[in-house]
Amino acid sequence: MDEIRYCPIxxxxxxxxxxxxxxxxxxxxxxxxxxxxxxxxxxxxxxxxEGFSHIVLLCHLHLSTGFSLTVKPPSxxxxxxxxxxxxxxxxxxxxxxxxxxxxRDGTKLHVIDADLIDGTPxxxxxxxxxxxxxxxEVRTGWREGKTx
Amino acid sequence: MDEIRYCPIxxxxxxxxxxxxxxxxxxxxxxxxxxxxxxxxxxxxxxxxEGFSHIVLLCHLHLSTGFSLTVKPPSxxxxxxxxxxxxxxxxxxxxxxxxxxxxRDGTKLHVIDADLIDGTPxxxxxxxxxxxxxxxEVRTGWREGKTx
Numbered sequence: 001m002d003e004i005r006y007c008p009i010x011x012x013x014x015x016x017x018x019x020x021x022x023x024x025x026x027x028x029x030x031x032x033x034x035x036x037x038x039x040x041x042x043x044x045x046x047x048x049x050e051g052f053s054h055i056v057l058l059c060h061l062h063l064s065t066g067f068s069l070t071v072k073p074p075s076x077x078x079x080x081x082x083x084x085x086x087x088x089x090x091x092x093x094x095x096x097x098x099x100x101x102x103x104r105d106g107t108k109l110h111v112i113d114a115d116l117i118d119g120t121p122x123x124x125x126x127x128x129x130x131x132x133x134x135x136x137e138v139r140t141g142w143r144e145g146k147t148x
Numbered sequence: 149m150d151e152i153r154y155c156p157i158x159x160x161x162x163x164x165x166x167x168x169x170x171x172x173x174x175x176x177x178x179x180x181x182x183x184x185x186x187x188x189x190x191x192x193x194x195x196x197x198e199g200f201s202h203i204v205l206l207c208h209l210h211l212s213t214g215f216s217l218t219v220k221p222p223s224x225x226x227x228x229x230x231x232x233x234x235x236x237x238x239x240x241x242x243x244x245x246x247x248x249x250x251x252r253d254g255t256k257l258h259v260i261d262a263d264l265i266d267g268t269p270x271x272x273x274x275x276x277x278x279x280x281x282x283x284x285e286v287r288t289g290w291r292e293g294k295t296x
Binding site for chain 2: 125
């Protein structure tokens with residue numbers, strides 16, 4: 001099947017400077033402040049985004065290299081199939097981050113709870129709607145962390 | 149910034165045959181059954197996925213062409229910035245779908261609630277964890293549908 005090509009629409013500015021600084025359990029990312037800088041040519045597309053308390057960031061994990069189809073998550077003692085984990089090393093290393101939008105200053109989005117490394121390219125930004133982004137009666141196959 | 153290249157890991161088989169068959173309000177997708185067929189070389193990565201009631205599909209909206217930075221959603225009467233909407237026409241047309249996983253038959257994932265067109269290429273599959281995928285105290289900037 002054909003190759004798919006994307007171009008970043010922005011970049012993440014974050015205090016997390018290296019891959020091993022990213023908390024393995026996302027719950028530990030609570031409180032980390034970051035700025036998503038959207039490139040000027042997309043500025044108009046941000047209109048009204050500030051009405052949302054939460055947004056979804058889809059980012060390219062640019063430091064991810066290679067992948068294994070079986071993975072032992074940091075919070076578990078047994079291996080699982082890669083697609084049953086949130087490992088950053090994936091065939092297409094796209095990160096999905098639900099973050100709180102604190103405020104928007106023009107093309108700069110001030111967000112909280114981002115588990116993204118400084119310099120991460122942003123592919124897409126979506127508004128968070130509970131009806132489409134959240135699921136009911138959730139069952140998980142393994143425990144991602146103590147709060148899950 | 150550099151172009152990013154991805155290759156599909158699977159394909160969606162769905163009763164939705166054309167873009168205008170996709171329900172504009174995702175809540176109407178409830179109940180639509182689809183099959184995600186993962187390519188054989190990634191089969192091992194699906195191990196344990198069936199333990200999850202819900203999964204996240206990231207797909208390439210292959211029929212999406214061009215985009216406008218301002219959009220009037222079907223459920224609203226005023227225009228909004230593109231990134232404050234779920235319009236399928238985006239600079240990087242990646243769809244985010246939270247779906248119920250009914251069962252797995254080898255590399256075939258039987259899912260419910262998918263709002264994806266037949267033949268859509270799949271980029272990534274992630275397990276759904278409430279602690280990371282769902283947000284609390286959500287405020288939305290506009291009403292996506294009557295149930296939001």
